[in-house]
Amino acid sequence: MTDNETKTDGSGEAQTDGGGTGIVPPDDETPTWSERKQRTQGLSRLTYEYFERARREDQDLRQESSYVERDVLAFPVWPHEMIRNLSLTSFFVGMIIFLSATLPPHLGPPADPSSTPAVILPDWYLYWSFGLLKLGPLNPELAILGGDKLMTDRMYGVVANVIVVGFIAIVPFLNKGSARRPVEQPFWAAVGMAGFAFAWTISALSIKNLIPIDSHLLFDLTFLVPIIVGTITYAVLKSMQEGYMFDLNRRYYRLRPPK
Structure with a gap:
């Protein structure tokens, strides 16, 4: 079995065996931050792991009880929340840069302090x-x-x-x-x-x-x-x-x- 292959446990649920690229492993097999840092995928891989693990844990919690406290669904600020926020921030910053480069605002003539405009409006x-x-x-x-x-x-x-x-x-x-x-x-x-x-x-x-x-x-x-x-x-x-x-x-x- 190669590193990229997956195996199943007794319940039939897929698990990774170390540094594979399959489904995110359970908590006891979750790689440390140093191990993640050594991977070549970088931010894209960490982002995928965050959303995939969030989906799995949310699904498990829904199946185990009729309701759960919201703070049970929390994730560590680093790297989970930081990775998610960085991904969203990068998207919106990229959109702003794209719009500013393709649709630059029109700058009219400089204001003339000696004349009053015909229409006076606030911002x-x-x-x-x-x-x-x-x-x-x-x-x-x-x-x-x-x-x-x-x-x-x-x-x-x-x-x-x-x-x-x-x-x-x-x-x-x-x-x-x-x-x-x-x-x-x-x-x-x-x-x-x-x-x-x-x-x-x-x-x-x-x-x-x-x-x-x-x-x-x-x-x-x-x-x-x-x-x-x-x-x-x-x-x-x-x-x-x-x-x-x-x-x-x-x-x-x-x-x-x-x-």
Whole structure:
């Protein structure tokens, strides 16, 4: 039998006999770090061993009991977790380098401090906040004040920012469930998707001068699109609670201990 061949034990399960390239061996036959370092495969081999052993141990734990504590599934930080994180990091860094090399950003002319641009906008990641400042049409005119507004449109936009940020901050305290997948709590998943869609639509409203859509239609879509997205999300996830997908998720989350 050569080094690259595998053998079976009494249970019929395949094992490696030393430095083979077959299925990852059990714990008592796992090579040390120095032995792994001597192999020519390097990072690719270690990555394969991590995922293969994780799959095997996870499968064994599922078959042995109805539930297991999550910390039982932990692996040593070195080399297992470090190898996995290094693989994922290398992938995303490579994608960033590839995109920066193939699609370099366009650099416009340098800023002229002596002239004011026609359109003044904040950085793109603040468009949503800038859009909330343009909710003047929603600022009610109170008859008790003779048709005047309770606050100016600018102050109304500031209050809208406080309300939106406050709602985002309080959501974790409102939803204290143990669900880890959207299908387990469709309502909160729909709220999240509606909020995500609202961030896009309110950002589009902030640059309405640059979008070839009627401003009144864009204002209406700002609030209609999130409602539609949230409704569709809720309906889809609710339908997934019956059938194969929900059963699969429920079996997966047997890993969580019961309350």
